[in-house]
Amino acid sequence: MSSLNLGDVCPSVEIFTAIQILTMLASALVSALSFLGWRRVTREEHEKTIRVSWNKNTFTLDFKDFTNGLHEATVKDLKLKFKDLTNVPIATMNMKVSGAHIKDDTATLESVGVHPYCVVELSGELLDQDQVAQQTSSGNPEEYALIQRIASIVDDLSSNFIETIDSYENSLKEQQAKLEVNKDHKLDDDGRKKLQDHGIYCSERLMQALIRLDAVECPMEFDKARQKRRESVRFTQRLLDRVDILRSTARSIV
Template identity: 45%
Template sequence: MKDDTATLSSLGIGPSSKVLLMGTKPDDKDLVQTTTGSPEEHALIERISQSIEKTRTNLIPQIESLETSASTFLSNQSTNDDIDKTKSKLIDTHHYIIENLMQTLLTLDDVVCPPEFETARKKRREAVQYTQGLIDRVDSVKDQLLHTSPTEVKN
């Protein structure tokens, strides 16, 4: 379920429907890593970790590629047509990455940690700061593209 507010009937679940829930019970080693020893806190920590791991796996390579492409663009001279097309493509890539990072922030925002789940709250805070750092990193590439022309870099 992507929408936690959706009703079961809106998902096609009604009388005589069968629902299979799958999961794993955390072991003692996992629970020691939580503040409370609670399986619920462990589940929140896992949710946070999965969100950040997805971001690392999918977006870090794209961010690095954007940085490399922008650097190459800014260090080369091209015709005006090439400059406009390439810059536009790089800006579009920036927008795409930012949209995905904002989705990560929204996912993290949906993780509600009770006050007693200190470890989960700390992990969530770190994940938000990490994601915000990536947004700042991508925005700095866009700023370079908007405020520097390829000829300025060469001179």
């Protein structure tokens, strides 16, 4: 006569025992994680948390200090939190979400497409403190970052764009020389359009540069940044005045 196996008589006993063991293990795991500081994230916390990717690292930022979370916190608030976390100056920060650049610091995070636990891509640089001390009057990395931002706008004009204005001026001189030789000389439609488009392009580029400079906000205490901005505005305006004169000359030719 074969011996009686409890599992054969009541298989559910083994299943029940296994469930009890798993429950005990799960409870022990939760206790251990709790001891280490882990706890379950609430739904409210989840809805107020995002991730920021910077310098090959991902950071988690929460906006629990805002009653309405991402519906209330602004892009500027996000930059301030990230600055506190990493010391990256706000003036060097550029952000993207889902491939789109975020430009309006006053916009709420929700309005620019930032949703719970999405990843915001951020670019920005930590600055050399020796350079900050040498190049600023305040010793503040934010001032140095603003100076760099202003320089990037004007340096592009100095190194590349002045040649475009020179080219425009030379084209006008060529046409003027032809008119001096032959007063009946006239540009064809294609030549006229190229000359007009060249002048419009120069004006638009310089206007864009002035708008970008105007968007740089320098606090009163950032003396060198404010001076750099004033000089850059004057430099850009001189170029625009030169282009305006050239365009006026072009109108008399075409």
